[in-house]
Structures are given as C-alpha cells and as structure tokens.
Amino acid sequence: xxxxxxxxxxxxxxxxxxxxxxxxxxxxxxxxxxxxxxxxxxxxxxxxxxxxxxxxxxxxxxxxxxxxxxxxxxxxxxxxxxxxxxxxxxxxxxxxxxxxxxxxxxxxxxxxxxxxxxxxxxxxxxxxxxxxxxxxxxxxxxxxxxxxxxxxxxxxxxxxxxxxxxxxxxxxxxxxxxxxxxxxxxxxxxxxxxxxxxxxxxxxxxxxxxxxxxxxxxxxxxxxxxxxxxxxxxxxxxxxxxxxxxxxxxxxxxxxxxxxxxxxxxxxxxxxx
Amino acid sequence: xxxxxxxxxxxxxxxxxxxxxxxxxxxxxxxxxxxxxxxxxxxxxxxxxxxxxxxxxxxxxxxxxxxxxxxxxxxxxxxxxxxxxxxxxxxxxxxxxxxxxxxxxxxxxxxxxxxxxxxxxxxxxxxxxxxxxxxxxxxxxxxxxxxxxxxxxxxxxxxxxxxxxxxxxxxxxxxxxxxxxxxxxxxxxxxxxxxxxxxxxxxxxxxxxxxx
Numbered sequence: 001x002x003x004x005x006x007x008x009x010x011x012x013x014x015x016x017x018x019x020x021x022x023x024x025x026x027x028x029x030x031x032x033x034x035x036x037x038x039x040x041x042x043x044x045x046x047x048x049x050x051x052x053x054x055x056x057x058x059x060x061x062x063x064x065x066x067x068x069x070x071x072x073x074x075x076x077x078x079x080x081x082x083x084x085x086x087x088x089x090x091x092x093x094x095x096x097x098x099x100x101x102x103x104x105x106x107x108x109x110x111x112x113x114x115x116x117x118x119x120x121x122x123x124x125x126x127x128x129x130x131x132x133x134x135x136x137x138x139x140x141x142x143x144x145x146x147x148x149x150x151x152x153x154x155x156x157x158x159x160x161x162x163x164x165x166x167x168x169x170x171x172x173x174x175x176x177x178x179x180x181x182x183x184x185x186x187x188x189x190x191x192x193x194x195x196x197x198x199x200x201x202x203x204x205x206x207x208x209x210x211x212x213x214x215x216x217x218x219x220x221x222x223x224x225x226x227x228x229x230x231x232x233x234x235x236x237x238x239x240x241x242x243x244x245x246x247x248x249x250x251x252x253x254x255x256x257x258x259x260x261x262x263x264x265x266x267x268x269x270x271x272x273x
Numbered sequence: 274x275x276x277x278x279x280x281x282x283x284x285x286x287x288x289x290x291x292x293x294x295x296x297x298x299x300x301x302x303x304x305x306x307x308x309x310x311x312x313x314x315x316x317x318x319x320x321x322x323x324x325x326x327x328x329x330x331x332x333x334x335x336x337x338x339x340x341x342x343x344x345x346x347x348x349x350x351x352x353x354x355x356x357x358x359x360x361x362x363x364x365x366x367x368x369x370x371x372x373x374x375x376x377x378x379x380x381x382x383x384x385x386x387x388x389x390x391x392x393x394x395x396x397x398x399x400x401x402x403x404x405x406x407x408x409x410x411x412x413x414x415x416x417x418x419x420x421x422x423x424x425x426x427x428x429x430x431x432x433x434x435x436x437x438x439x440x441x442x443x444x445x446x447x448x449x450x451x452x453x454x455x456x457x458x459x460x461x462x463x464x465x466x467x468x469x470x471x472x473x474x475x476x477x478x479x480x481x482x483x484x485x
Binding site for chain 1: 415432
C-alpha cells in the first residue's frame with residue numbers, strides 16, 4: 001500500500017520532510033556564524049541561499065545591511081528595488097548612472113529612485129564586476145540559448161523571476177523595471193560596444209548594501225543575458241541581512257558627492273513626519 | 274510633387290504631420306508598417322521617447338533588452354528597438370545623425386534637484402510630460418521606464434564616467450522609425466535648460482507619419 005493513500009498517512013509523509021536541510025533554502029529563524037564583528041546575532045533578520053535560477057523578495061527596513069555572497073562564482077543578482085510604502089517609487093537605473101556621472105557600480109555608489117532619493121547604498125564591494133546596462137534575460141532570449149526559458153522549466157529567465165518576486169508583494173508585469181546586475185559585469189568600449197565580464201569568478205565574493213529607505217528588494221539569480229556559455233551556468237546566491245542604524249549626517253558615503261548629498265537630503269525629508 | 278525637404282525619401286502617403294512645440298508632450302498611435310520621421314528643426318533638440326505595444330501596454334520599450342541584444346549602447350540606423358519581452362517594437366530605418374542615446378533617461382523635477390540643486394524644482398521636466406501624456410490613456414508612473422533620447426549625446430569613458438555633452442545633431446536632421454507592431458509612441462520634447470541636451474534652448478520638433 002502507498003504511504004499516501006489516506007489523509008493521515010499523507011500527513012505523516014509530508015511531515016517527515018520537515019527537517020530536511022539543503023544548501024539553497026531560507027533559514028528561519030535566521031542563523032549565521034560569520035556576522036561581521038560588532039553585529040549582534042539578535043539583529044540578524046534574513047538568512048537565505050537562493051537556488052541557481054531562483055528568486056526571492058523581501059521587505060527590509062531603513063538602515064538594514066544586506067550582504068550578498070556569490071558562493072560558487074556564477075551567481076548573478078539581478079536587483080529591482082521599490083519603496084515599500086509607495087511602490088510606484090522604484091530604482092531608476094538611468095538616474096543612478098546619470099546623477100552620479102558614472103556607469104560602474106562599486107563601493108560608495110548609490111542606487112537612486114525615480115523620486116530623487118537613495119533606495120540603497122553600496123558600502124563594500126569585493127566583486128567590482130557589476131552591470132547597469134543589460135538587464136535580465138527573458139523567455140525569448142533563454143529559449144534561443146537554452147531551448148526553453150519558462151518559469152516551470154529547467155532554465156527560468158530573469159524577467160519572469162523578477163515578475164514572480166514582485167508579484168509576491170502585490171506588484172505586476174508593469175512594475176518590473178530596468179534592473180542592476182551584481183556579480184556579473186559589463187565594460188563599455190570607446191565605440192559604445194558592450195564587453196560582458198562574466199567569469200566564472202572565485203567563490204565567495206561579497207557585496208554589502210545598506211537600505212536607505214523602507215524597501216522591497218526583488219532578486220533573481222539567473223545567468224547574465226550576455227553569458228556566452230551554452231550551458232545554464234548559475235550557482236547559489238547567499239543573502240544575509242541585519243538591522244543597522246539609519247545613516248548619520250557625517251557618513252562618508254552620504255557626503256561623497258554634492259549630488260549624493262542632495263539625494264540623502266531628499267530621502268531624509270521623506271521621513272520627516 | 275513636393276518641395277519640402279523634410280519629406281524627402283518618405284515613400285508612403287503622409288498621414289500625420291505636426292509640430293510639437295518646445296517643451297511639450299506628444300502621444301501618437303503608429304500602426305505596424307508606418308514610418309515615423311522626427312525632424313530636429315533647429316538642431317540638438319533632445320526628443321525623449323517611449324514606446325508601448327498598442328495591444329498590451331505592459332509590454333513596452335526596454336533600453337536594457339535593446340542594448341544587450343545589439344551589444345552596443347548607441348542607437349544607430351538598423352537598431353531594433355526591443356520590448357521588455359524581447360519583441361521588436363520599431364526599427365531605426367534611417368538616421369542622419371550618427372547615433373542616439375538610450376542610457377541617459379529622462380529629466381525629472383526630482384532628479385533635477387540632485388543634478389543642479391533644489392532651486393530647479395519647478396522647472397519643466399520630461400517625466401512630467403511623460404506622465405501627462407500617459408495619463409490620458411490610463412498609464413501612470415509605473416509605466417515610465419528608461420527611454421530613448423533622440424538627438425542626444427551621452428558618451429561613456431573608460432572609467433565609466435558618463436554625461437550629457439554637446440550634441441552631434443544639426444538643424445533639419447532626421448531619424449526614421451518603422452513600426453514593427455502597432456505601437457503607442459509617447460514623446461517629451463525635452464524642456465531641460467541646465468545641460469547641453471537642447472543647446473540650453475528648447476526648440477520645436479516636427480513629427481511626420483507616413484504609410485508603409
């Protein structure tokens with residue numbers, strides 16, 4: 001007789017899975033044995049390892065530190081960010097590069113909203129290969145490269161992953177906007193041509209961000225759209241987040257440029273209530 | 274017979290021909306196969322440009338898909354303007370200007386406060402034009418994405434430094450776009466006066482739609 005022929009045995013069968021631990025899963029409550037010095041374990045709010053081809057989304061509070069680790073050298077964190085209190089305000093990649101007069105993300109760079117505010121800041125960057133230009137794969141590009149690209153198949157595409165992540169917060173296809181890619185990069189040549197910087201890289205590269213507003217982050221972990229390899233090369237992406245103080249007036253990232261200072265002034269004004 | 278040089282080379286009958294005043298928005302439905310010609314009447318006038326699929330306006334222009342597919346940041350003759358789902362919306366079939374921008378985005382009242390200071394808060398801005406035009410058809414702020422800037426010049430240097438610099442267009446130069454599906458075109462004739470995208474002097478542009 002099957003072990004799931006009646007409700008009670010089906011319940012036993014389901015419950016027997018409850019203690020399985022795998023590499024790619026959320027850890028609830030969060031536990032991490034490698035928090036930076038000075039971070040109290042009680043301040044840990046999020047510990048999760050996103051599967052290759054997977055996605056996640058979560059609301060995090062102003063001041064939260066968000067650490068991303070490319071565990072296997074082939075993670076690509078495609079990131080959409082929304083103001084959690086008013087999700088029509090979201091990451092604006094064009095403003096991010098234009099206002100900062102630079103296209104390359106790295107330590108000290110800001111991720112700006114379409115309302116002239118700072119959604120997140122990059123505090124530390126152990127990767128230095130990021131991309132503001134190319135966005136994510138979609139069903140058409142993945143079908144061309146991997147023969148299929150559906151959410152329900154083996155080679156899900158970045159756009160459909162971001163749509164699902166956004167949908168978990170009540171958002172729709174209309175809300176998935178241009179993204180930034182962390183860990184997989186591009187360089188721009190003098191004639192405007194785009195050189196992908198795809199790796200694979202050494203495992204363990206880390207990026208640390210700080211939420212400057214109450215935000216929803218949506219992260220897809222799919223191969224970069226310009227990854228030249230024929231195989232679907234994707235490795236786990238670890239996410240750890242902990243509570244931290246709101247950025248003080250004398251913060252060096254806050255004060256690095258006059259444009260950035262005004263973005264922080266606008267952000268602080270938004271929370272003057 | 275016509276002697277209007279702005280119509281030169283357009284083979285189909287002219288079905289729409291209008292002047293968009295300086296600083297104004299413009300919205301027009303362009304059917305598959307029709308050709309939209311933009312005339313930079315006085316030279317170096319940035320034309321901020323969004324495209325939506327008329328059948329499903331959640332499908333819209335994607336700067337990122339477009340540059341990734343062509344492997345180059347600049348839009349030139351032959352560039353296929355792709356949607357967020359990878360479909361061709363329009364193709365640049367001819368351009369008298371060597372290249373156009375699609376990374377610089379649109380000016381907004383809010384980003385102006387960052388770039389130039391809070392004293393610019395009440396100046397005209399492209400996002401207001403995009404909103405005004407889109408709101409007439411039920412689209413709103415979340416429908417505004419990274420756009421094209423025809424006749425605008427945004428070079429990227431080796432260290433990633435980029436900026437809106439002096440333009441490479443001139444009076445009377447044109448760009449022709451063929452619709453590859455039924456599309457809605459939304460334009461802001463850029464009102465910016467704090468950078469060289471309009472030569473510090475916003476001017477009118479002409480929009481001509483010819484049958485395919």
